[in-house]
Amino acid sequence: xxxxxxYWPSIQGRGEFIRLALEEAGADYVxxxxxxxxxxxxxxxxxxxxxxxxxxxxxxxxxLKAGDRVIAQTANILFFLGPRLKLAPADEADQLWTHQLQxxxxxxxDEAHDLHHPIASSLYxxxxxxxxxxRSAPFIAERIPxxxxxxxxxxxxxxxxxRYLVGDALTYADLSLFQVMAGLRYxxxxxxxxxxxNHPRVVALATRVARRTxxxxxxxxxxxxxxxxxxxFRHYPELDR
Amino acid sequence: xxxxxxYWPSIQGRGEFIRLALEEAGADYVxxxxxxxxxxxxxxxxxxxxxxxxxxxxxxxxxLKAGDRVIAQTANILFFLGPRLKLAPADEADQLWTHQLQxxxxxxxDEAHDLHHPIASSLYxxxxxxxxxxRSAPFIAERIPxxxxxxxxxxxxxxxxxRYLVGDALTYADLSLFQVMAGLRYxxxxxxxxxxxNHPRVVALATRVARRTxxxxxxxxxxxxxxxxxxxFRHYPELDR
Numbered sequence: 518x519x520x521x522x523x524y525w526p527s528i529q530g531r532g533e534f535i536r537l538a539l540e541e542a543g544a545d546y547v548x549x550x551x552x553x554x555x556x557x558x559x560x561x562x563x564x565x566x567x568x569x570x571x572x573x574x575x576x577x578x579x580x581l582k583a584g585d586r587v588i589a590q591t592a593n594i595l596f597f598l599g600p601r602l603k604l605a606p607a608d609e610a611d612q613l614w615t616h617q618l619q620x621x622x623x624x625x626x627d628e629a630h631d632l633h634h635p636i637a638s639s640l641y642x643x644x645x646x647x648x649x650x651x652r653s654a655p656f657i658a659e660r661i662p663x664x665x666x667x668x669x670x671x672x673x674x675x676x677x678x679x680r681y682l683v684g685d686a687l688t689y690a691d692l693s694l695f696q697v698m699a700g701l702r703y704x705x706x707x708x709x710x711x712x713x714x715n716h717p718r719v720v721a722l723a724t725r726v727a728r729r730t731x732x733x734x735x736x737x738x739x740x741x742x743x744x745x746x747x748x749x750f751r752h753y754p755e756l757d758r
Numbered sequence: 759x760x761x762x763x764x765y766w767p768s769i770q771g772r773g774e775f776i777r778l779a780l781e782e783a784g785a786d787y788v789x790x791x792x793x794x795x796x797x798x799x800x801x802x803x804x805x806x807x808x809x810x811x812x813x814x815x816x817x818x819x820x821x822l823k824a825g826d827r828v829i830a831q832t833a834n835i836l837f838f839l840g841p842r843l844k845l846a847p848a849d850e851a852d853q854l855w856t857h858q859l860q861x862x863x864x865x866x867x868d869e870a871h872d873l874h875h876p877i878a879s880s881l882y883x884x885x886x887x888x889x890x891x892x893r894s895a896p897f898i899a900e901r902i903p904x905x906x907x908x909x910x911x912x913x914x915x916x917x918x919x920x921r922y923l924v925g926d927a928l929t930y931a932d933l934s935l936f937q938v939m940a941g942l943r944y945x946x947x948x949x950x951x952x953x954x955x956n957h958p959r960v961v962a963l964a965t966r967v968a969r970r971t972x973x974x975x976x977x978x979x980x981x982x983x984x985x986x987x988x989x990x991f992r993h994y995p996e997l998d999r
Contacts, residue, residue, distance in 0.1 A: 571915070572915045572916065572917055573855050573858075573912075573915075574908070574911055574912065574915065575858075576862045576865075576905075576908050586851060588854060588858065589858055590857075590858045590861040590862065592861060593854060593857055593858045593861055596854070596857075597854055610827060613829060613834060613837070613838055614814050616831075616834055616837075617814075617816075617829065617830055617831045617834045620831040620833060620834055621817045621831065624817075624868075627865075627868060631872065631876075635872075635876045635877060635889065635893070636876060636889065636892050636893050636896070637893065637896035637897075637900070639896055639900055640896070648876065648877065648889045648892070651877050651886075651889070652876070652877050652878065655877070655878035655880055655881070656878075659878070659880055664817075667815070667817050670815055671814075671815065674812070674813045674814075674815065675813065676813055
């Protein structure tokens with residue numbers, strides 16, 4: 518099965534959660550909008566989004582094409598890919614628990630995005646900077662610690678040990694938590710230097726994920742887009758208290 | 759199976775999406791925090807949230823207890839309940855499509871909440887009213903039409919007809935779309951009077967859901983909490999342009 522990922526070509530964004538799963542699994546996939554040639558590039562992404570014949574249209578990228586199936590919503594794609602890439606447990610209850618964690622990560626990611634876009638995603642950051650400055654204080658003081666303390670608790674209470682969020686093997690939720698930590702450290706290095714040490718299990722998990730053979734190779738490769746100020750995690754020093 | 763729903767007792771909130779599914783199915787359930795007596799009420803909800811022995815702790819309500827399973831995240835609970843309450847198709851691909859729609863509804867609901875809380879959920883509306891006023895213009899002009907046009911498109915393209923979002927039978931996603939329409943009409947009656955007629959299939963679906971025997975009975979009952987200014991959908995006239 519060759520998977521096709523349709524996502525914006527110049528940012529990590531929500532597509533990165535899918536890329537990390539495909540990379541860790543060594544899956545055969547093509548990052549359509551980043552390729553050139555026939556049926557590739559931005560025209561292919563736009564065609565996917567505007568396809569009038571699609572009876573189950575996606576609302577927004579990321580979109581995964583797997584054979585004749587077209588699946589959207591990041592957490593939904595990962596729920597689909599999990600068992601197929603051996604990045605989710607086999608048991609239904611365990612799969613729902615993994616998905617529940619992913620949905621909580623998605624909520625965290627939404628809040629991290631809205632840090633720099635509290636008024637409208639259609640406006641530039643510069644046009645909502647005053648509001649973003651106001652939002653940064655409670656996000657850093659309350660929300661980051663609340664979410665990280667939650668995942669710390671999940672790791673501490675895992676009956677199989679604190680190396681993984683679910684059971685004793687890697688899941689896509691671990692990869693996603695790594696990505697959130699990487700993103701927050703890029704966006705808010707000063708705040709994270711202060712907050713992260715309070716959540717040692719989460720920090721250790723992120724470190725272990727980054728050192729996995731395939732993930733380490735991916736992070737060093739050109740396939741990993743650098744963080745930048747068009748994505749979800751943006752470094753605006755004035756927001757980093 | 760008697761289901762136990764753990765949710766804040768004084769608001770519809772995200773719990774309402776679960777309540778509607780349980781009500782439509784005529785399921786045996788107890789809305790724990792709204793009951794009095796042993797093991798009920800707010801103490802029971804707080805005990806659920808603070809249970810140190812819970813190896814798979816929820817991040818936030820709503821939480822569903824089904825036998826010995828404890829499940830959180832609204833869309834995840836509905837994914838679990840769907841097939842069990844006959845409110846989701848039997849086929850895996852159809853279930854993921856239904857879930858994808860639910861996750862898109864969840865995104866819409868998050869944005870509707872942040873309309874009145876653009877800075878921090880820990881602050882009162884009054885303390886972020888200036889920012890909320892600014893947020894209301896793009897939310898009404900861009901986001902509501904974008905989401906409603908999307909669901910209109912999904913209905914128009916459904917090969918089985920435009921009565922339901924998925925196939926030719928009711929799913930929890932239809933119930934949830936009804937709830938969003940009801941909420942937006944409560945929160946922003948003037949704006950919705952202008953916008954809703956552009957999306958006639960969505961309007962018709964919401965009307966049909968409201969007229970279903972069990973839903974109509976539920977909406978008239980005391981089990982349906984009235985919309986109010988502590989929930990997700992709040993009526994602040996100054997935001998309704």
